[in-house]
Amino acid sequence: MASLVDVALRAGVSVATASRTLNRSTHPVSAATRRRVEDAARELGYRPSSLAQALVTRMNRVIGVIVGDIVDPYFAEVVRAVEDSARGAGYLTIVCNADRNPAQESAHLGMLRNYQAAGVIFAGSGFAGDDGGDELAQLVAQATEQGMHVISLARRDLPVPLVGYDNHAVGRDLTVHLISSGYRRIAFVGGLTGLYGSMLRREGYERAMAEAGLESSATDDVGMDHEAGHAATVGMLVAGQRPDAIIGVNDEAAIGALMALERAGIEVPREVAVASIGDTPPARFFELTTVRLPLYETAAMAAGTIVAGTGASALASETLLAHRLIERATTARAGNARRRARRARGELAASD
Amino acid sequence: MASLVDVALRAGVSVATASRTLNRSTHPVSAATRRRVEDAARELGYRPSSLAQALVTRMNRVIGVIVGDIVDPYFAEVVRAVEDSARGAGYLTIVCNADRNPAQESAHLGMLRNYQAAGVIFAGSGFAGDDGGDELAQLVAQATEQGMHVISLARRDLPVPLVGYDNHAVGRDLTVHLISSGYRRIAFVGGLTGLYGSMLRREGYERAMAEAGLESSATDDVGMDHEAGHAATVGMLVAGQRPDAIIGVNDEAAIGALMALERAGIEVPREVAVASIGDTPPARFFELTTVRLPLYETAAMAAGTIVAGTGASALASETLLAHRLIERATTARAGNARRRARRARGELAASD
DNA sequence: TTGTAAGCGTTATCAG
DNA sequence: CTGATAACGCTTACAA
Numbered sequence: 125m126a127s128l129v130d131v132a133l134r135a136g137v138s139v140a141t142a143s144r145t146l147n148r149s150t151h152p153v154s155a156a157t158r159r160r161v162e163d164a165a166r167e168l169g170y171r172p173s174s175l176a177q178a179l180v181t182r183m184n185r186v187i188g189v190i191v192g193d194i195v196d197p198y199f200a201e202v203v204r205a206v207e208d209s210a211r212g213a214g215y216l217t218i219v220c221n222a223d224r225n226p227a228q229e230s231a232h233l234g235m236l237r238n239y240q241a242a243g244v245i246f247a248g249s250g251f252a253g254d255d256g257g258d259e260l261a262q263l264v265a266q267a268t269e270q271g272m273h274v275i276s277l278a279r280r281d282l283p284v285p286l287v288g289y290d291n292h293a294v295g296r297d298l299t300v301h302l303i304s305s306g307y308r309r310i311a312f313v314g315g316l317t318g319l320y321g322s323m324l325r326r327e328g329y330e331r332a333m334a335e336a337g338l339e340s341s342a343t344d345d346v347g348m349d350h351e352a353g354h355a356a357t358v359g360m361l362v363a364g365q366r367p368d369a370i371i372g373v374n375d376e377a378a379i380g381a382l383m384a385l386e387r388a389g390i391e392v393p394r395e396v397a398v399a400s401i402g403d404t405p406p407a408r409f410f411e412l413t414t415v416r417l418p419l420y421e422t423a424a425m426a427a428g429t430i431v432a433g434t435g436a437s438a439l440a441s442e443t444l445l446a447h448r449l450i451e452r453a454t455t456a457r458a459g460n461a462r463r464r465a466r467r468a469r470g471e472l473a474a475s476d
Numbered sequence: 477m478a479s480l481v482d483v484a485l486r487a488g489v490s491v492a493t494a495s496r497t498l499n500r501s502t503h504p505v506s507a508a509t510r511r512r513v514e515d516a517a518r519e520l521g522y523r524p525s526s527l528a529q530a531l532v533t534r535m536n537r538v539i540g541v542i543v544g545d546i547v548d549p550y551f552a553e554v555v556r557a558v559e560d561s562a563r564g565a566g567y568l569t570i571v572c573n574a575d576r577n578p579a580q581e582s583a584h585l586g587m588l589r590n591y592q593a594a595g596v597i598f599a600g601s602g603f604a605g606d607d608g609g610d611e612l613a614q615l616v617a618q619a620t621e622q623g624m625h626v627i628s629l630a631r632r633d634l635p636v637p638l639v640g641y642d643n644h645a646v647g648r649d650l651t652v653h654l655i656s657s658g659y660r661r662i663a664f665v666g667g668l669t670g671l672y673g674s675m676l677r678r679e680g681y682e683r684a685m686a687e688a689g690l691e692s693s694a695t696d697d698v699g700m701d702h703e704a705g706h707a708a709t710v711g712m713l714v715a716g717q718r719p720d721a722i723i724g725v726n727d728e729a730a731i732g733a734l735m736a737l738e739r740a741g742i743e744v745p746r747e748v749a750v751a752s753i754g755d756t757p758p759a760r761f762f763e764l765t766t767v768r769l770p771l772y773e774t775a776a777m778a779a780g781t782i783v784a785g786t787g788a789s790a791l792a793s794e795t796l797l798a799h800r801l802i803e804r805a806t807t808a809r810a811g812n813a814r815r816r817a818r819r820a821r822g823e824l825a826a827s828d
Numbered sequence: 829t830t831g832t833a834a835g836c837g838t839t840a841t842c843a844g
Numbered sequence: 845c846t847g848a849t850a851a852c853g854c855t856t857a858c859a860a
Contacts, residue, residue, distance in 0.1 A: 125622055127836090127838090128838065129837080137846075137847085138847045139837090139847090140839085140840085140846070140848075140849090141845085141847075143837095143838065143839060143840090144839095144845095144846090147839085151840095151845085151846095152845055153845070153846085154845060157845080157846080171586070171589055171590050172590055172837085172838080173836085173838070174587070174590040174591045175527050175536065175591060175592060175836085175837075176531055176836070176839085176852085177837080177838055177839075178527050178838090178852095179525070179527045179528055179531055179836090179837080179838070179839095179852050179853070179854090180837080180838045180839045180840080180851075180852050181838080181839065181840095181852090182852075193556065194546065194552050194555050194556050194559070195549065195552045195553060195556050195757065197547065197549070197552075200546050200549075200552050201547060203546050203571065207546070207573050211572075211573070214587075216570050216572075216587055217570065217572075218538075218568050218570050218571075219555065219559060219569055219571045220559070220563075220568075220569075221556060221559050221560070234523070235526070235566075235568055236568075237523055238523050238524055238525065238526040239526045239527060240525070240526075240527060266521065270477055350760075380761070383761060405547065409702045409731060409732070409735055411735075479852090479854085480853060480855095489830075489831085490830065490831045491831090491832095491853090491854080491855095492831060492832075492833095493830060493831075495854065495855060495856085496830090496855090496856095499855085501855095503829090503856095504830095505829075505830085506829060506830090509829080509830080524854080525852085525854070527853080528836085528852070528853035528854040529853080529854060529855075530836095531837070531838090531853080531854075531855095532835075532836050532853080532854050532855050533836085533854085533855065533856095534836070
């Protein structure tokens with residue numbers, strides 16, 4: 125591998141000049157020298173060592189993103205957003221699966237710190253009072269002191285700015301919408317006790333129900349996946365409870381509910397409506413009424429401040445971006461039935 | 477940030493000794509010294525600089541994985557596998573979205589090379605004779621010479637070993653299975669002309685059809701997503717063609733077909749069966765009969781050889797892992813109907 | 829068992 | 845405009 129000295133040698137200049145030429149440095153370089161150096165670099169197939177650059181400049185153009193599981197479309201979206209922003213600025217994106225385990229997160233943060241990553245983004249919400257949370261918080265504080273920009277996309281017990289959205293309002297808005305659409309026996313399925321995001325969504329739901337004088341019915345702490353929504357729904361059906369609408373804590377739980385309903389021969393939305401939170405790609409194809417979360421936007425914003433070098437300091441302790449309700453076929457409303465029929469005839473794209 | 481010299485100073489030893497102590501070096505170190513160094517390191521909160529280590533040892537414990545789009549569950553699964561293997565060996569995983577664009581891939585490979593990544597894994601199949609493919613192949617060759625282990629998970633015009641599966645056999649086996657189940661008018665939906673994986677699957681399908689004396693019906697070059705499968709299916713229906721089974725080029729296309737059928741009021745599998753290729757998580761929840769691809773296994777194997785340091789040299793030019801047919805509810809077979817009913821009653825988990 | 833010193837490939841400071 | 849040279853933080857012969 126040709127190094128800078130090789131280039132300098134071949135061009136007949138000093139390494140300093142070679143360096144100045146090859147970076148778009150402000151330092152002046154004569155046109156003739158510039159050419160010679162650039163030619164030499166090309167001929168030698170010179171590749172600058174990002175390692176050496178990072179070592180000497182004490183800043184590594186790398187962003188770490190710590191997710192629960194990249195296979196979860198929620199996190200995949202976040203990583204995509206981060207990588208898009210990173211790539212645009214010449215940064216690389218390191219992805220870490222922590223499976224919501226603070227010890228794993230600590231381990232990852234440690235490695236990222238060893239690499240002097242420019243920033244680290246925590247994508248998932250943690251468990252309240254989880255084991256290892258204190259150690260993590262301490263590590264984060266150290267990393268921050270050291271100059272690393274660390275940002276969280278979800279509410280956590282961490283001394284870092286948050287770029288996210290209001291989970292409580294999300295749950296509440298969706299519930300209020302269903303109520304105003306005429307639903308009364310609204311159930312909430314899926315969730316994990318202690319997981320901030322999950323808890324807040326449910327609390328928002330309960331708040332809206334209480335304000336409307338309706339009784340809440342949440343099957344909590346069953347999980348965040350299809351299975352969870354499926355099991356919770358089957359449980360209600362077996363117990364003889366028949367809600368007129370079901371809210372899934374996320375798209376996956378709602379899809380689980382949808383499948384359970386379908387398998388039981390219950391028509392959606394005529395007999396039971398279903399709504400979800402997330403609007404990940406699958407939601408579109410299940411035609412789920414859902415709350416679109418500003419996932420991409422929050423992640424891109426977090427990554428943006430990191431590559432801008434302003435990082436956490438440019439951020440308020442909390443930046444909340446807006447969510448938006450999207451009405452689709454799984455809740456009844458004038459027009460839906462007709463829309464479905466037209467789509468089946470191919471007159472509308474599936475996204476309409 | 478405390479460096480090794482700080483630790484050495486505080487422990488009253490040389491940096492060499494400090495280094496030897498803190499790495500699990502084979503070099504002998506007295507117990508007393510060891511303690512002193514370890515204490516000093518702990519007290520100072522010493523973090524080894526991975527950058528410096530990589531620079532001097534000329535090897536960076538980092539694996540790059542270049543995917544089409546991390547949001548695609550197919551690629552998410554690959555990245556998860558790579559990261560699992562990497563993490564287990566103390567490696568970091570860099571993910572790059574290239575959107576199947578060779579120029580993007582080249583750019584990413586360049587950055588990874590600058591970082592002296594231990595290895596790079598190409599996850600997606602490329603387009604045959606794509607622009608920029610030559611340049612990419614050249615870059616790959618250089619990277620390999622330089623000692624970087626680069627491996628592909630899909631058939632490509634690249635001078636690297638392949639760890640994958642047999643797409644042609646996948647398409648053929650699935651088709652043969654459907655034929656032997658009694659289906660005759662089998663259509664193939666979704667795909668992209670020139671995309672190796674896509675083409676091979678379709679060719680496998682066509683081969684099986686031809687061997688059975690049946691007529692093929694593929695709507696090619698429409699895409700690999702839900703929309704593609706949906707549009708192709710709607711197209712057939714509108715044209716008055718009614719297959720008795722539909723194969724999706726991947727899970728997403730099959731799900732698109734499924735939705736189109738459902739929206740048209742056509743019952744699956746009674747009127748039209750659906751099968752797919754992939755077995756990504758969504759496939760399970762749509763109860764798709766599918767071919768499970770050894771995605772995780774191939775990616776883990778590729779990553780494994782990289783962290784083992786043997787890399788490409790330990791690999792045959794082609795390593796093909798086995799796929800497996802999984803029968804679910806979207807194709808008719810004795811037992812399926814009854815199974816659905818039992819599941820709805822909650823007697824079976826959704827995964828059964 | 830420990831220390832010395834020569835790099836690894838850059839950038840940046842300070843003279844020319 | 846160009847050139848020495850000292851870092852950056854670490855590993856590793858080679859000595860002691």
